Amino acid sequence: MRDLLAVDKWMLLALAALLAIGMTMVLSTSYLYSQERYGDGTYFFRKQLIAMGAGMIALIACSIVPSTFYRRFAYPLLAVSFIVLALVLIPGIGVSRGGARRWLMLPGFVFQPSEFAKLALVFYLARSMAKKRAV
Amino acid sequence: MIRTFSIGVLPHLIVGGAFALMLLLEPDFGTVLILTMLLYFMLFIGGARVHHLLATRANGFAPADLRDDESGVPVAPLDEFFGSVERRLGQRFSCHPIFDRLRLGADVGDADWGRAARSFFICPKRTRISSIQ
Numbered sequence: 001m002r003d004l005l006a007v008d009k010w011m012l013l014a015l016a017a018l019l020a021i022g023m024t025m026v027l028s029t030s031y032l033y034s035q036e037r038y039g040d041g042t043y044f045f046r047k048q049l050i051a052m053g054a055g056m057i058a059l060i061a062c063s064i065v066p067s068t069f070y071r072r073f074a075y076p077l078l079a080v081s082f083i084v085l086a087l088v089l090i091p092g093i094g095v096s097r098g099g100a101r102r103w104l105m106l107p108g109f110v111f112q113p114s115e116f117a118k119l120a121l122v123f124y125l126a127r128s129m130a131k132k133r134a135v
Numbered sequence: 136m137i138r139t140f141s142i143g144v145l146p147h148l149i150v151g152g153a154f155a156l157m158l159l160l161e162p163d164f165g166t167v168l169i170l171t172m173l174l175y176f177m178l179f180i181g182g183a184r185v186h187h188l189l190a191t192r193a194n195g196f197a198p199a200d201l202r203d204d205e206s207g208v209p210v211a212p213l214d215e216f217f218g219s220v221e222r223r224l225g226q227r228f229s230c231h232p233i234f235d236r237l238r239l240g241a242d243v244g245d246a247d248w249g250r251a252a253r254s255f256f257i258c259p260k261r262t263r264i265s266s267i268q
Contacts (some may be wrong), residue, residue: 077149085157102161114166117154122177125147127264129181132143133136 007063015059019052074120075126081120084113136182144178144187189221 015045023045030044039044071085080090096101104111137143149175158167175188 030260081154082157089157089160100161100163102163112164114158116160117158118166118173121151121154121156121173124150125174125177127183128147129137129143129177 023048023052070123071127074123077120078124081113081117085117088113137183138182140214143257144183144191147174147178148191167246185220 026048027042029046031041034043034045035041074124084104087102091101093104094101095105097103102112102114151170154170155167158164158170178188181187
């Protein structure tokens, strides 16, 4: 339990500050628009709040997962990410909008593989650089 | 600390470059920029030598510079940022002059591509700014 609570306090502080600024900006910029359109000034703010809550749950879940898990899956994740990026380029599989083919249509939602690629690249770089530390 | 170019830096650049290529085909230039910055910052934090990174960015931005006009994405400010670092250090870093000529849009018809390719894997050379101006 002590290990779970041993978080980087400065990182957490930076995260909290970014979230607070982001939420303030969302409320400030969307209040009048959502009041006119939906009759509720906090419509977008509440949506953002729900997304933030989901993000926080994901953050806690990811911090509980042991680092060996990320180490083990860094390369497979990179391979999967590359394959999915290639799938996007195939006509009929990748969804084209506004002249760009960036999305995959999955049941219930649209998936953008480039977001997944960012995560995969970070895992790969961390894993690979830790392995090549002395070269 | 990453010390060597061929083992410590180049494999990561190749993987990052492959991803960037796939994203350019979509095209998603914004994500390419984010991935590039991510790659360079992580290499820097990982201890890669600054002159290795500066040399490879000169080559990496060559295709991006060529795309600049048609895509309307401002690559020039990023290039200018790295250029200002080089000017402050008083040195310019490059794997081979051919990559610089490519970046500047100069004629490369007479270039020795084989030697340029080999030098890319050995990388990089330093040139004093004063000697190239």
